[in-house]
Amino acid sequence: MPEHTRDTASLGDFEFQCGESVPDLELAYETYGEFDGDNAVLVCHALTGSAHVAGARRRGGTSGQAAAWWDDIVGPGKAIDTNEYYVVCANVPGSCYGSSGPTSEHPETGEPWGVEFPAVTVGDWTEAQRLLLDELGVPHLHAVVGGSVGGMNAIEWAKRHPDHVDRVAAIAAAERLDPQGLALDAIARRCITTDPNWQGGEYYGGPEPTNGLALARQIGHVMYLSKSSMEDKFGRRSAGMDAVRDAFPSDPAAGFFPYRDVESYLDYQGEKFGERFDANAYLYLTRAMDNYDLASGYESGADALAAFSGESLVVSFTGDWHFTVEQNEELAGSFRRAGADTAHHVVESGHGHDAFLVEPDRLGPPLADFLDDGVDGRAVTDTREEDEDESEFAPVHTSLFSD
Structure with a gap:
């Protein structure tokens, strides 16, 4: 080796x-x-x-x-x-x-x-x-x-x-x-900075803005996939009876509708990313790319x-x-x-x-x-x-x- x-x-x-x-x-x-x-x-x-x-x-x-x-x-x-x-x-x-x-x-x-x-x-x-x-x-x-x-x-x-x-x-x-990428990155950063736990970026030692970071990552995942790959991977399929919407809060009417594969995928990816990455670092790196x-x-x-x-x-x-x-x-x-x-x-x-x-x-x-x-x-x-x-x-x- x-x-x-x-x-x-x-x-x-x-x-x-x-x-x-x-x-x-x-x-x-x-x-x-x-x-x-x-x-x-x-x-x-x-x-x-x-x-x-x-x-x-x-x-x-x-x-x-x-x-x-x-x-x-x-x-x-x-x-x-x-x-x-x-x-x-x-x-x-x-x-x-x-x-x-x-x-x-x-x-x-x-x-x-x-x-x-x-x-x-x-x-x-x-x-x-x-x-x-x-x-x-x-x-x-x-x-x-x-x-x-x-x-x-x-x-x-x-x-x-x-x-x-x-x-x-x-x-x-x-x-x-391009402007479309700039726009989506701007929304992703706002997901982080509007998370109550972000605290102006001084959240270390306390609750971290993991929900905002997870949502930012979800936007990123949508950017990284194509329309055809999403159709092949998820379609409009339901995630199944055992799937639980516990990553993010849902509106009261959500229980009437299926929890779809694509939602489950994004929730999982966002939650896992929030466990391994830092919210401020995500802000810094996306701004470097955008600039x-x-x-x-x-x-x-x-x-x-x-x-x-x-x-x-x-x-x-x-x-x-x-x-x-x-x-x-x-x-x-x-x-x-x-x-x-x-x-x-x-x-x-x-x-x-x-x-x-x-x-x-x-x-x-x-x-x-x-x-x-x-x-x-x-x-x-x-x-x-x-x-x-x-x-x-x-x-x-x-x-x-x-x-």
Whole structure:
């Protein structure tokens, strides 16, 4: 088995983009495989992921995510082969899985930072990862790979540190979140901040806003599924006579109507998430994602990537309405206009945004070949080049809000 380490790095005083600092930024990280000087691959996790990207299950609540979130992709003989690559994954600042964030101890008070923790951005994540790699003795990356907001983190590497990375793989990502995504995230945050237990973010040591956090997570789950996947998974089926509506209070008339599978699923997922994640961290991370814009500070996304001379792979999924095929093609277009060798690989899928986590058989081959051979990898296809009419490139994405 390749070597696996799990540790926390103290990176010293760190100034965030907002202008505020923490005296000793800590990042929880894991590494897999052995470093040989030019085989490092940084994996960037999605919104509520952790450093535990692969391997055995872990115990614990907010101290560590139990399941290895990309174990089907990262490991010996897998798409990101830890027999070949030295894989690093770090929990981002602002999260609650071991890195500095709202749940961390404030050095002056001994209490959790709460909402006094500085606002974080995707750029802050990237700079913190660069400092961590310096600590690990990794000056240069063979590749950086990320899905969802982790894909935004990956492309920020091409923007901020273009000379430090050869290949960038952004999966189910975008240059920025669209207004629909912004709106849903805003509602999710209001679920948290209107929970009476939120207490302005100072709830540590007392009842936590688990109901608000659970509702926020329910909105997230709806965003991650497609209309067709929800039909296949739940339909309009009742959850059955044994199902109990005990996660959230119901109105008096509810007993007359069926408690449906889809409701039961959302209640369960929301309740479990409330047990393992921190409400303030969810506020911080969603704002970092919402605020991200590749073109910020530049005239365009292509201008932001102009210094990157490596190769890029963009992967999108046809059923994903959270980060659509069209949004991914915009990102691929910016890489192309910047002069980077680029492929946009479109996967036909009905799974929605979660496809990058649940369809390793479709994602794995192009990702593995891209890491090995760049855009010339045998399983890497650029669908745009297959369609002479670019206006017909992207299939209409499946939306929960379409008729």
